[in-house]
Amino acid sequence: MLEYALKGSRRYWGWLIFLLVVMGIGFSAYLTQFKVGLGITGMSRDVSWGLYVAQFTYLVGIAASGVMVVLPFYLHDYKAFGRITVLGEFLAIAAVLLCITFVFVDLAYPERILNVMLFPRPNSILFWDMIVLNGYLLLNILVGWNALAAERKGVHYQKWVKVLAYISIPWAFSIHTVTAFLYSGMPARDYWLSAIMAARFLVGAFCSGPAVLILLCLIIRKVSRFDPGKEQMRTLGGIVAYAFILNIFFLLLEVFTAFYSNIPAEKATWIYLYEGMGGHGQFVPWMWLSVVAGVVGLLLLIIPGTRRRLDTLAVGCVAVIVCTWIEKGFTLIPAGLTPNPFDQVFPYYPTVREVVITIGVYALGFFILTVLYKIAISVKEEVGA
Amino acid sequence: MEVDRRAFLKIAGLSGLLALGGTAAFKLFAPGEVDAAMEAVPLTEAKQWAMVVDMQKCWAKQKEGECKDCILACDYVHNVPRYGDPKDAIKWIFEEPYEDTFPEQQREFADENLKKLPFLLLCNHCTNPPCCRVCPTKATWKREKDGIVMQDLHRCIGCRFCMAACPYGSRSLNWVDPLVEMKDRDPRFPYNPDYPVRSKGVVEKCTFCDQRVDRGMTPACVVACKKKNVNALTFGDLTDKDSNVRKLIRENYTIVRKPQLGTGPNVFYIMRGNYA
Amino acid sequence: MYDGGKIIVGLVIGLCLLFSPYFFNAGRAAKAPQPELTPQAKKAKVCVAPTEWIKANHMHLLDTWRNSAVRDGERYYHSANGKIYYESLQTTCLDCHSNKAQFCDQCHNYMDVQPYCWTCHFAPTPKEKSQWKSIEERFLK
DSSP states (O other): OGGGGGOOOHHHHHHHHHHHHHHHHHHHHHHHHHHHOGGGSSOOSSSOOOHHHHHHHHHHHHHHTTHHHHIIIIIHOOGGGGGTHHHHHHHHHHHHHHHHHHHHHHOSSGGGTTHHHHSOOTTSHHHHHHHHHHHHHHHHHHHHHHHHHHHHHTSOOOHHHHHHHHHHHHHHHHHHHHHHHHHHTOTTOTTTOOTTHHHHHHHHHHHHHHHHHHHHHHHHHHHSSOOOOHHHHHHHHHHHHHHHHHHHHHHHHHHHHHHHHOOHHHHHHHHHHHTOBTTBOTTHHHHHHHHHHHHHHHHHHHSHHHHHSHHHHHHHHHHHHHHHHHIIIIIHHHHHTOSOTTSOOOOOOOOHHHHHHHHHHHHHHHHHHHHHHHHHHHHHHHHTO | OOOOHHHHHHHHHHHHHHHHHHHHHHHHHSOOTTGGGBOOOOOOOOSSEEEEEOHHHHHHHHHHSOOOHHHHHHHHHTTOOOOSOTTTOOOSSEEEEHHHHSGGGOOTTSOHHHHHOEEEEOOOOOSSOHHHHHOSSOSEEEOTTTOOEEEOTTTOOOOOHHHHHOTTOOOEEOOSOHHHHHHHHOTTOSOOTTSOOOOTTOEEOOOTTHHHHTTTOOOHHHHHHHHTTOOOEEEEETTOTTSHHHHHHHHSOEEOSOGGGSOOOOEEEEOOSOOO | OTTHHHHHHHHHHHHHHHHHHHHHHTTOOOOOOOOOOOHHHHHHOSOSSOHHHHHHHHHHHHHHHHIIIIISOOOEEEOTTSOEEEOOIIIIIHHHOOOGGGTHHHHHHHHTOOOGGGGTOOOOOHHHHHHHHHHHHHHTO
């Protein structure tokens, strides 16, 4: 079915070439990083994880969100989602590949990446993260590709595809739980040391991922003859709404524990983020922007009228993505390392090269996503779905 | 025998996999002729190395004139680059004031002199090191024979998980290539011809001078302090109840950094009071 | 065959590219490597293992030393000739063979291998050795 990706309109090819150019720029910036070292980023001895790890964290969430389409369809026979399961699975594939790329880009000695497989350490959560992410990638490729191929041939997919789809449901929960365990098991970092971290990650995934999917479906409606369906998008909107409410609720639970207990170590990072500390407050405007986006998103998603209308739903989804990205995909990681173990604040801000590399990697993700979606849409158009 | 194309491809693929896997497995598991020659020469032994730091002696010395010999000795022996920039800094043994070393001991009206007094910090070689728990490649691990938390710089992939996990800020990544960066800063670098430099991209920290300890010597910082007749640093076996460190811990009140985290740090700080 | 002209032209170009190294180096043999021993190495007469063996297996030996010294804490190698050596590329090997450019690099460059050992391990110059003596005097003796 790959041949579908090779046939497209001028707009399609123009978009792919634009992405290739952005990837090229990002790659050349990465070559500098490869040669000079991670010193060209804004990371330091105190804030040793930054934008790359934050993107990895956020994208694991997007990847896990495929389950929000697969679960209703395969487990609860919600037939309407049958039109878009493959879109959710392909989004998960692109997101997991991006996660792996961001991990590679973040490594200070990338030539040794295979050491993680050559010298396995079950004690380390990174080992399990590698296993569950690669496993999830494989599951989605097998299920998505085979289901799509079956649809193209006009037959029902094989029985084993359904078995794999069933496995992928708890597996999706596990990938983001394991990623949360990377952070929530470390005694050194109070901002992350919270039992609810895994739950927050999951609900964050289940609102941001379907939000991305809704926006992608709206784009697909515009650029192709395949209509994912109003009912599908509205149901997804409902899922985003509930997950987002839970996301904000869990965040407020954390705020309560931090500030009602009044323990300085618990409060420190929250103060640094929302108010500034030690004369450093670069994240403060970002956090309040995420609060505003959160309020906008909540309103648009809770009010049934605005959730039903696709244009306001789109705005709500953008608000959800902005809110969750700032909170999880930007500030969670560097802020968890601030203040440092000496209660000092060393500010982190990504450098230009770091941002360029990040955008280049995202371009790679969009490239993979475009190719996969082109295949999926072409098949669906052909079949007359 | 009729073999159709599918079956043939399956058989060929399987045979190829077996051939590759077989040779790889043979290479991995075949006994080496060199291994038989490795046997230890008996050396100074301990079950758990520990260090007791008596800062009062150090402060008394500082009053006579600035002394940073322990830090300098460590940096010279191990070719630790000195950039002068906290962003990319590599620190094996270093100084921080009391209020940053023991932040959970903050009290508004504690002895004002104590707050700013410097303390010597290094890797605590914890009994339950979280850094070793999280390392995905076992590039850092706790040695069973003597409790030193070791670094294998040949294996480190630079993921910095250990840096995030260490509650004491003891670890440093080589964000840049030391040889390149130090070329203009200090022409004497590298200082010690008997110790390698590091490449960029690996995490390093104090290793209780494992290369000295394995040859029956004490760490460089301890020797340097002793040479100045200050003796603020004492290095010994924590599990031996008659050792120098156990004696000091018995006779003085000592504290460790962040005991509530359960890491079991093995660097003890003697607190005597009277910080005028 | 269809497009026969294009195929044959493409084949010729491809084969030319494939065999171009031979064309460029025809008639010139690369100089055989001639590693030189330092006076210290000549005086020692034997390496940690018999010369023929160590020529072929020094990579394997160093790899084993690396794991044994760093990971197992076993830092002494009992050689076949009965002597005990301290397992260290930096301290033992490069002590005798401190002329890296005239010794190690000779064969490595000829074979075009770049062992990544040299990103960290370095051959000390006499200046560095004497400089270290004064540092050692100041802090450690």
